[in-house]
Amino acid sequence: MRTEQPKMIYLKDYQAPEYLIDETHLTFELFDDHSLVHAQLVMRRNPERGAGLPPLVLDGQLLELLSVKLADVDLAPGDYQLTPDSLTIQPESATFTLDTSVKIHPETNTALEGLYKSSGMFCTQCEAEGFRKITYYLDRPDVMSTFTTTVIANKQAFPILLSNGNLIDLGPEGDDRHWATWEDPFKKPAYLFALVAGDLWCVEDTFVTMSQRKVTLRIFVEPENIDKCQHAMDSLKKSMRWDEEVYGREYDLDIFMIVAVNDFNMGAMENKGLNIFNSSAVLARAETATDAAHQRVEAIVAHEYFHNWSGNRVTCRDWFQLSLKEGFTVFRDSGFSADMNSATVKRIQDVAYLRTHQFAEDAGPMAHAVRPDSFIEISNFYTLTVYEKGSEVVGMIHTLLGAEGFRKGSDLYFERHDGQAVTCDDFVKAMEDANGVDLTQFKRWYSQAGTPRLAVTESYDASAKTYSLTFRQSAPTTPGQPGEAKKPFVIPVSLGLLDKQGNEIPLRLQGETAASGHSRVISVTEAEQTFTFVDVAEQPLPSLLRGFSAPVKLSFPYNRDQLMFLMQHDSDGFNRWDAGQQLSVQVLQELIAQHQKGEPLVLDQRLMTALGTVLADESLDQAMVAEMLSLPGEAYLIEISEVADVDAIHAAREFARKQLANGLSDALWKRYQTNRELSKTTAYVAESEHFARRALQNIALSYLMLTKRQDVLAAAIDQFDTADNMTERLTALAVLVNSPFEDEKAKALAVFAENFKDNALVMDQWFSVQAGSTLPGGLDRVKALMQHSAFTLKNPNKVRALIGAFAGQNLINFHAADGSGYRFLADLVIELNGFNPQIASRQLAPLTRWRKYDSARQALMKAELERIRASGELSPDVYEVVSKSLAD
Numbered sequence: 001m002r003t004e005q006p007k008m009i010y011l012k013d014y015q016a017p018e019y020l021i022d023e024t025h026l027t028f029e030l031f032d033d034h035s036l037v038h039a040q041l042v043m044r045r046n047p048e049r050g051a052g053l054p055p056l057v058l059d060g061q062l063l064e065l066l067s068v069k070l071a072d073v074d075l076a077p078g079d080y081q082l083t084p085d086s087l088t089i090q091p092e093s094a095t096f097t098l099d100t101s102v103k104i105h106p107e108t109n110t111a112l113e114g115l116y117k118s119s120g121m122f123c124t125q126c127e128a129e130g131f132r133k134i135t136y137y138l139d140r141p142d143v144m145s146t147f148t149t150t151v152i153a154n155k156q157a158f159p160i161l162l163s164n165g166n167l168i169d170l171g172p173e174g175d176d177r178h179w180a181t182w183e184d185p186f187k188k189p190a191y192l193f194a195l196v197a198g199d200l201w202c203v204e205d206t207f208v209t210m211s212q213r214k215v216t217l218r219i220f221v222e223p224e225n226i227d228k229c230q231h232a233m234d235s236l237k238k239s240m241r242w243d244e245e246v247y248g249r250e251y252d253l254d255i256f257m258i259v260a261v262n263d264f265n266m267g268a269m270e271n272k273g274l275n276i277f278n279s280s281a282v283l284a285r286a287e288t289a290t291d292a293a294h295q296r297v298e299a300i301v302a303h304e305y306f307h308n309w310s311g312n313r314v315t316c317r318d319w320f321q322l323s324l325k326e327g328f329t330v331f332r333d334s335g336f337s338a339d340m341n342s343a344t345v346k347r348i349q350d351v352a353y354l355r356t357h358q359f360a361e362d363a364g365p366m367a368h369a370v371r372p373d374s375f376i377e378i379s380n381f382y383t384l385t386v387y388e389k390g391s392e393v394v395g396m397i398h399t400l401l402g403a404e405g406f407r408k409g410s411d412l413y414f415e416r417h418d419g420q421a422v423t424c425d426d427f428v429k430a431m432e433d434a435n436g437v438d439l440t441q442f443k444r445w446y447s448q449a450g451t452p453r454l455a456v457t458e459s460y461d462a463s464a465k466t467y468s469l470t471f472r473q474s475a476p477t478t479p480g481q482p483g484e485a486k487k488p489f490v491i492p493v494s495l496g497l498l499d500k501q502g503n504e505i506p507l508r509l510q511g512e513t514a515a516s517g518h519s520r521v522i523s524v525t526e527a528e529q530t531f532t533f534v535d536v537a538e539q540p541l542p543s544l545l546r547g548f549s550a551p552v553k554l555s556f557p558y559n560r561d562q563l564m565f566l567m568q569h570d571s572d573g574f575n576r577w578d579a580g581q582q583l584s585v586q587v588l589q590e591l592i593a594q595h596q597k598g599e600p601l602v603l604d605q606r607l608m609t610a611l612g613t614v615l616a617d618e619s620l621d622q623a624m625v626a627e628m629l630s631l632p633g634e635a636y637l638i639e640i641s642e643v644a645d646v647d648a649i650h651a652a653r654e655f656a657r658k659q660l661a662n663g664l665s666d667a668l669w670k671r672y673q674t675n676r677e678l679s680k681t682t683a684y685v686a687e688s689e690h691f692a693r694r695a696l697q698n699i700a701l702s703y704l705m706l707t708k709r710q711d712v713l714a715a716a717i718d719q720f721d722t723a724d725n726m727t728e729r730l731t732a733l734a735v736l737v738n739s740p741f742e743d744e745k746a747k748a749l750a751v752f753a754e755n756f757k758d759n760a761l762v763m764d765q766w767f768s769v770q771a772g773s774t775l776p777g778g779l780d781r782v783k784a785l786m787q788h789s790a791f792t793l794k795n796p797n798k799v800r801a802l803i804g805a806f807a808g809q810n811l812i813n814f815h816a817a818d819g820s821g822y823r824f825l826a827d828l829v830i831e832l833n834g835f836n837p838q839i840a841s842r843q844l845a846p847l848t849r850w851r852k853y854d855s856a857r858q859a860l861m862k863a864e865l866e867r868i869r870a871s872g873e874l875s876p877d878v879y880e881v882v883s884k885s886l887a888d
């Protein structure tokens with residue numbers, strides 16, 4: 001950790017590197033109490049930067065320099081300069097080799113960045129700037145090199161030695177050590193480097209590519225997890241095929257490896273040919289992983305695999321361009337998941353997540369553009385904005401160009417930039433050039449932060465049979481970007497018009513000669529713009545922003561009857577769901593207001609009727625029914641409030657859930673029993689129809705438990721005791737944990753912990769279910785769980801499972817009026833800051849949203865941020881988030 005104030009880095013200051021590295025030859029000698037890294041770099045002056053030989057400044061942190069050789073000549077300490085972050089040398093010719101040897105300490109690396117140890121194995125995480133903790137290097141993505149890596153370690157403890165590319169050779173070294181040499185022929189930036197040494201088993205398979213090349217696929221795990229790899233392997237093969245079919249992209253090396261590690265700061269990492277994964281994103285089998293976990297594994301395996309083209313073959317010029325690879329790759333993995341499962345349900349889940357969490361980020365102190373202009377610590381910018389909003393931006397290009405035009409653009413992008421480090425502008429340019437379009441205005445999505453608002457009004461002229469929609473767009477003020485200074489976005493609005501019977505009206509805009517379809521995309525490009533449709537025989541009802549065609553906050557003055565009508569008749573599945581959400585929001589906001597005025601709560605029965613109709617319709621996709629039955633979450637209700645009243649929101653939502661449970665209990669019970677019976681009589685399959693069936697079964701159970709019926713309690717206990725899969729068992733546990741049945745709850749928790757005490761990932765679920773329980777006393781339960789022998793702050797999954805779930809999902813307890821939740825979180829952030837800054841900074845997010853709450857809570861939250869700021873030596877990660885959160 002540095003003591004001086006961390007510096008802000010600006011995109012406008014970007015300069016190409018002074019020197020390039022053509023070849024990187026690394027030798028790692030791994031020992032128990034230290035490791036040695038020898039690097040030989042074949043370098044040259046970057047011709048782009050002109051003549052002359054400026055000093056060569058290599059990045060390096062926490063390295064003990066043992067020796068430096070320039071062009072084969074040993075340098076003495078006076079021949080170079082060392083700082084805590086750099087090694088500076090004066091080259092004497094335009095091409096040269098540089099040899100360094102350093103000593104590092106992976107065995108005490110708790111930040112999980114660079115080379116570190118997890119459950120006894122060595123592994124790496126280099127993105128974004130971790131390679132500089134391994135050796136002195138030009139640790140920036142626009143320096144691309146081939147890599148040869150030799151790893152030497154004890155043979156018994158580390159029988160498996162891996163790095164990027166192909167295995168070239170291996171052999172013994174002395175009595176008890178051995179070595180392996182790997183060569184990666186593709187030039188890559190250092191952030192894609194990986195090394196693994198451990199006692200691992202693997203499952204192996206093969207994939208034949210579209211040009212008939214055979215690729216070996218291996219998934220390495222600790223021996224006890226060898227039975228939990230099949231789902232990831234299946235997902236990998238599906239991803240490889242899908243990328244060939246949908247994007248024409250073929251895998252390039254002869255081998256593709258995935259390694260699962262237990263201590264990992266995020267989900268997974270796309271290192272060339274050697275992906276390293278959080279074990280939670282690889283391991284899945286029916287008995288230990290839920291349906292959601294299976295879907296997450298499938299999506300993350302796909303995401304990392306897709307990076308081989310969108311990220312590795314074509315990489316980022318600098319870290320401001322992070323969304324170039326992340327937004328595009330999220331877009332690609334969403335398309336894959338949509339094709340593997342229900343596309344509408346996937347879209348609903350993505351949008352619900354975006355609207356709840358990304359919109360909140362975009363409205364908070366860390367709001368930034370998809371391509372940020374500045375940062376202090378790049379690790380803080382692996383955000384929902386860069387990933388999810390970035391994916392929406394790519395999705396809008398797809399909507400504007402159509403699938404074929406988009407594919408032409410992506411083909412051109414990959415061809416034109418293969419082997420290069422490029423920018424978001426290069427991506428858009430390829431899309432423009434391949435389609436002959438101008439996306440200049442569209443590019444504002446990359447530079448202007450904040451969620452645009454789009455207010456829509458209508459007018460119908462019965463005599464002229466014209467129907468006009470007027471769109472007014474505006475953008476909020478975000479840090480460093482006043483709202484008034486923001487220019488209009490290009491907002492693609494997919495829409496349709498419904499007649500009184502619910503049929504779609506053919507759409508013809510004024511000036512057009514013929515109608516073109518029943519659903520179409522119009523582009524709103526001005527601050528205020530009116531579109532007039534002709535030949536509209538009756539006042540229609542508009543269905544707007546179908547499929548959520550742009551990441552905006554759209555408003556249209558629908559009344560509740562109109563929303564019910566759209567729920568039933570809209571031909572767009574996403575908008576049917578969204579109409580239900582809007583209806584629920586209106587009803588919940590009414591209840592919130594009643595609670596605030598101290599009035600008795602009265603639920604608008606139209607919501608009951610609407611959800612009853614959905615529940616009774618057996619022709620609907622069951623996953624869709626489950627989504628429609630899910631009321632908007634408390635976090636979303638907070639996000640859309642001016643000033644969020646946490647108590648009223650919780651009370652209103654719980655009241656509505658209970659009313660719905662009682663009012664719909666017969667229908668819920670019927671669907672629960674039918675599906676539970678199927679679960680009992682059919683073997684578990686991780687496929688979308690089965691996911692759908694269990695999703696409906698489980699949401700029905702969670703409603704039914706609110707009725708406190710004894711037969712429901714018995715059913716929950718039976719499901720807990722006899723289920724053959726974690727999806728049913730964990731839901732049963734969760735409903736018991738949230739119930740007033742204390743004995744049954746205690747018993748289930750004890751049985752579960754006993755059965756799964758040896759499975760860390762299942763214990764994470766056990767922690768999460770309890771951390772999320774909104775019953776009173778949440779903080780005390782969490783504090784008690786922190787003392788459990790399976791808990792440790794050193795493991796990021798545990799922190800997320802307990803602390804993250806409490807602060808992020810248990811809002812009524814976290815926001816306790818006495819500030820105890822805030823104090824607890826701040827204490828933990830201070831502690832985490834000392835050994836894992838990335839995790840500390842992530843856990844801080846809930847406190848940064850202080851502006852959303854009442855003045856008493858605001859003061860309490862700010863006081864905790866101040867306390868963190870004053871707590872001593874802050875990592876750049878935590879410093880950046882705290883200081884931006886407290887800035888005016």
Ligand code: B3K
Nearest residue numbers: 127128268269270379382
């Ligand atoms: N690219 C990595 C994220 C690295 C985060 C570094 N702090 C995972 C992914 O998005 O695929």
Ligand code: ZN
Nearest residue numbers: 303307326329
């Ligand atoms: Zn990614």
